[in-house]
Amino acid sequence: MSQPALTITAPGQAAGRRRRLLEIAGAAAIAATYIFLVLTQPADIANGPASFSALVALGGFLLGAVLLIVAVLPVLPTSTVVLIPVALVLNVVLGQLMGGTGLPFYIDAIGTVLIAVLAGPAAGAATGALSSIVWSFFNPTVLPFAAGAALIGFLAGMAARGGLFRRFYFAPIAGFVTGILAGVVSAPIAAFVFGGTSGLGTGAIVSAFRAMGDTLLAAITKQALISDPMDKAIVFAIAALLAYALPRRTTFQFPFVRRYRVLAGKAPAAPDA
Amino acid sequence: MTLGHRDYDMRPPLHPFTALTAAACAAVVTTAAAYSPLSVAVALAAVFLAVRRGVAGRVLPAAAVILAPLCLSLLVLHGLFFPEGQTVLAQWGPARVTAEGLGFALELGTRNTACVLVFLLFSFTVSVPDLVSALAGRRIPPQFGFVLASTLTLVPAVAVRLDRIRQAQETRGMVVRRGLLSRLGALRLQMVPLVLALIDDAGSRAQALDARGFGSRGPRTSYREVADPPAQRRFRAAALLFAAAAVVWRIVASWPVGVPS
Incomplete structure (x- = not known):
């Protein structure tokens, strides 16, 4: 089975440098926004309530996500672009299926992590950010979390490149670390844009920290550190299970999987074509 | 050349970008203003438009599913636990109902409601083929x-x-x-x-x-052209300017003390 579409295209030198600059600018926008928000968080949110911080958070994080998409999307091979809608649908459908099992987790990134494992960190970041943008057509509250979703996809891709998906027990550990970082980055959005978390379970945890006198950002960050790492560890484990449940003929057709030996086991014998 | 797709439609069609700009600017201005009567007015306007466009039956349930847990959580969180609050209305052990906390919950609840309704109104009324061809015409x-x-x-x-x-x-x-x-x-x-x-x-x-040349670079042509009347272009420019002015006003008004501007 020949797959000419799956070869990595080599862009021109200048265009490549411009894209790299855009990627760096996107990541810098997200990081700078986070640092600015933490340093300047209003001591008294009741006065001039969080509006300034909300605008900064929305502007900075969305700018970063859009820059990442503009930098990454045009250079992705078609085989990866067609996977992005699949990933988004999987995020939603598998999240709903998991909800049906009665487990108390909000599992909404399986597709993003799976694409990151199969197609690499750039594709993962673009998938995460695009997922948030497209899903905001049905639920606008997802949109501000685009930067966090991009970070999850990027880190999952880096973990796959580093070989953490070759051993099954490393995948949840990588997910745990990803959850810590993504939770911390997303906390200012929950705090300043929405003023809290949706859902009574997480709301109760935030309330407990607030009752101890924490600022809103500190309380939501601590809540994220409790729920997100566990959630992402489960997501990474499910994505690893899916990646190994797929036939090797399917997974090994991705150049990223072959080049970095992402999955354990030998590549299937090359067909004569 | 305009293919006569829309010509049968008697209503002047709204360009997808006009609707998107209106929604985004309404959300930004509501956020910048941080004034709950304005948030309520925006939310009511969105509901009114949804009823007029005949999509209220889909927009309102979708909004309720999103907003009910969020607003309930805000009410419990800030209504009972607001360490910054001074005016204590009631107290049970660690839980204190403060006027500031209730005000903050009301403020954020109405703001979130307005933003969610405005964006849902956009996504339930926009024609996706129009939006895609409008996007293809730009440098996206x-x-x-x-x-x-x-x-x-x-x-x-x-x-x-x-x-x-x-x-x-x-x-x-x-x-x-x-x-x-x-x-x-x-x-x-x-x-x-x-x-x-x-x-x-x-x-x-x-x-x-x-x-079919999906991966190739260069400009694309589209069989579908979306009419973009000059009046709508002017409206978009004005709305963007207004939203930018609101953001600048908010940033100047509440630039945090201690940060060099």
Whole structure:
């Protein structure tokens, strides 16, 4: 089975440098926004309530996500672009299926992590950010979390490149670390844009920290550190299970999987074509 | 050349970007103003427009599903625990009901309601083919339009497919019992075929798209052209200027003390 579409295209030198600059600018926008928000968080949110911080958070994080998409999307091979809608649908459908099992987790990134494992960190970041943008057509509250979703996809891709998906027990550990970082980055959005978390379970945890006198950002960050790492560890484990449940003929057709030996086991014998 | 798609429509069509700009600017101005009567007014205006466009039956339930848990959580969180509050109205142990906390919950609740309603009104009234062709006309990567349109058509298709997979597995003897392990096993029986089929489909779709020049660079032509009257362009420019002014006003008004500007 020949797959000419799956070869990595080599862009021109200048265009490549411009894209790299855009990627760096996107990541810098997200990081700078986070640092600015933490340093300047209003001591008294009741006065001039969080509006300034909300605008900064929305502007900075969305700018970063859009820059990442503009930098990454045009250079992705078609085989990866067609996977992005699949990933988004999987995020939603598998999240709903998991909800049906009665487990108390909000599992909404399986597709993003799976694409990151199969197609690499750039594709993962673009998938995460695009997922948030497209899903905001049905639920606008997802949109501000685009930067966090991009970070999850990027880190999952880096973990796959580093070989953490070759051993099954490393995948949840990588997910745990990803959850810590993504939770911390997303906390200012929950705090300043929405003023809290949706859902009574997480709301109760935030309330407990607030009752101890924490600022809103500190309380939501601590809540994220409790729920997100566990959630992402489960997501990474499910994505690893899916990646190994797929036939090797399917997974090994991705150049990223072959080049970095992402999955354990030998590549299937090359067909004569 | 305009293909006479819209010519039969008597109403002046709203360009997708005009609707999007209006929604985004309304949300930004509401956020910048941080004034709950304005938030309520924006929310009511969105509901009124939804009723007039005949989409209220879909917008309001979708908004309720999103907003009910969020607003309830805000009320419990800030209504009972607001360490910054001074005016204590009631107290039970660690929980203190403060006027500031209730005001903050009201403020954020109305703001979130207004923003969610405005964006849902946009997404339930926009014509996706119009939006995609409008996006293709700008300097936006054509892949973005593909991802958007493809996802919106894939969602119902996947629901149908999942149903078929479940039926097939049930005829093979899949029974979902009460235990967690049984449920997870049933989940695996449904997830693996779904993911495999979707990824396999994507592979053949990639080949078909590449054969038609999807990956090639350069400008694209579209058979579908969306009319963009000058009046709507002027409206968009004015709305963007207004929103930018609101943001600048908010930033100047509440630049945090101690940070060099």
